[in-house]
Structure formats: C-alpha cells, structure tokens
Amino acid sequence: MMRYKPWRMALQVENDAALVQGLKGGEEWAFEALVRAFGARLLATARRLVGNEEDARDVVQSAYLSAFRAIGQFEGSAQLSTWLHRIVVNTALMRLRSRRRKPEESIEALLPAFQADGHYVEWFSSWDVPADRLLERKETRRAVRVAIEQLPETYRTVLVLRDIEELSTQEAAEVLDITPSAVKVRLHRARQALLTLLRPHFQRSATR
C-alpha cells in the first residue's frame, strides 16, 4: 500500500529556493504556489488534529498567514514543507487549547487491568489477520480512524503527532510543551487504549 507523508513530498514547483525567493520578494505567484503545493496535505494534518473540517480550514488559513508573515525569517537550511508542517501543528494545537472547555475524560477505563499478582485480568485472544490484510479494507481504516477520534484529546494528540505525523519524541515534546518522558508515557497509553477499542473489530475481522 502506498504511503505518503504530507510534509515530505517534493515540491511541485522548480525548487524550494526559487519559491522562497519569490515569497521573500512578495510575488503573488509564489504565495499561490505555496498554498497549492502544500495546502491539501496540511489540511489533512489539521483535520487529524482538530477533528472537524471547519476548524481544520481555519487552522490552515491562519497557519499560512503566519507563514507569509514569517517568511523573512525562514532559513534556507530547513525544508519549506517541514517548516510549514510545524506551523500548522502549532496552530492546530493552539486551536485545541482554546476550545477545551470541560475536563478531559480519563483514559484509565481503556487501559488493561491487572490482578494483584501482576497478571492481566483478561485472557487475550490472538488476531489471525495481519495488519497489512486488515488495512486493505476501507472499513478497517475507517474503524481505526473512528477509534482514534474516541481517544481522550491529550492522548489522541500525542498519537497523531508521533505515529501519524511522525514527529520525534523531542519534537512532540517541544510543540506540546511537555517533557519527552511525558510524551512517551502518553503515546504508550494512547496505543494501549486504541488496542482496547480496536480489539472487537479485529476479532470480528479474524472470523470472517
């Protein structure tokens, strides 16, 4: 199955340097090229983080404006795509913080339970279908996306940044303003919770 990572694709215009020069010179074609080259992929990143189309579009628009204003400080050593991706992630995280109104649900109920002697309470059954085969099905991918959406926001955000947007532990810690060890703990719990949510789907798939 083909994979692509939004911010790591080669730019569709001649090269980064020509585009950056155009942007720094305030040339209209360059701004439009920047939006067309990366907009769809950045929008996908924003959707994964904020969860709805309207907020995602606002995030992308606001991120592009920040990028246009900051282009003077852009250093040629960085990749435009990586730089833009980081701006979108930061803008999306700010959006999540500003709309957070109620205390977050606990993740505890989705984590595995243990007996006093340290054994799992539950006896797990094996999944016979490998990830590759499961992922061929549209409905599987949809079920996984729905399950990710169900994770408490703090954990979902870390899972999306680390496993899907492929930020390093250090990069995720920086954008979230938490320690690298907190990133690792949250990522592990997020994956465990996702596993709990997905297990019924896998078992059903395995018996088909």
Add this chain to the structure above:
Amino acid sequence: MTCRELADFIADYLAGTLPADTRAQFERHMGVCSNCVTYLEGYRTTVELGRRAFDDPDAPVPETVPEELVKAILASRR
C-alpha cells in the same frame, strides 16, 4: 518481571531502546507467558493500523486543496 511491569516496557521494547538487561528479562518473560505474547502482537498491530489508517490506497495521487480555501488564504493576505 510481571505482566504489569512488562506492559510498561512494550513501547521501548518495540523502539529497540530497552537496556540490555531489561530486554533480557522482557524476553525471558515472553518465553513463558503466551498472554503477554498475544498482547504484544495486538499492540504492534494497533500501532501499524494507527499509522496507516489515514492512507488511501485508492487515491495514490493526493487530493488538491479546496479552491475556496486557496482563495480565502490569498485574499486574507492582502
């Protein structure tokens, strides 16, 4: 090492970042505990599913940015 202790090390185990002695204890436990083996397999599969849930094999060419968003972004710059 108990199952509970082992569970805390799964992410580091898969990332290959466990110290050698902890890794040895981890693998010793796995050798005698089929429930932990099954849990680890589920965890590994879950990570893979999460990573690729947003891929679309039917659309290898990525979608284009919505035209109204392009216009809105360019208009707001002026």
